[in-house]
Amino acid sequence: MSAFNTVGNIVLSGDVMGKKLDEERIRRNIAKYLGRLIAFASGIVEERTRERESEIGKERKDLLDALLDEGEVDEDGLDKLSAKNIAIVILEMFFGGTETTSTTIEWGMAELLRHQSSMEKIQDEIDRVVGRTRRVQEDDLTPMPICRQP
Structure with a gap:
């Protein structure tokens, strides 16, 4: 460092x-x-x-x-x-x-x-699948099609 x-x-x-x-x-x-x-x-x-x-x-x-x-x-x-x-x-x-x-x-x-509308879609998807009480894990990505898009 x-x-x-x-x-x-x-x-x-x-x-x-x-x-x-x-x-x-x-x-x-x-x-x-x-x-x-x-x-x-x-x-x-x-x-x-x-x-x-x-x-x-x-x-x-x-x-x-x-x-x-x-x-x-x-x-x-x-x-x-x-x-x-x-x-x-x-x-x-x-x-x-x-x-x-x-x-x-x-x-x-x-x-x-x-692109605020894209940001909101991603935030909604993460909130729906993961919630706000824990961090996103790799396994969480499967049911999140917006976050998985290349």
């Missing part, structure tokens, strides 16, 4: 807020937080590598396994994809995925605000 705060500070400082932009401090903070993020993702890669070596995770085949398969040493003895590169790919997928999700939700909410 600190990395997000650093990015926010970059965007909201300098010319926007009327203060002189301390570029060196920003570079140091970015390097520090990026290092922490890479260390975190590298830990995930190392843990999975140990699991694969100990047969615990042999059956698992997800994106990380595919990247690790590509990262194994080729016939010339050279790494095809380093552990650090795999960690960076994981971070890019994570941050890209969260940005896409938040942007999609923001766009959807903006459209509902622009």
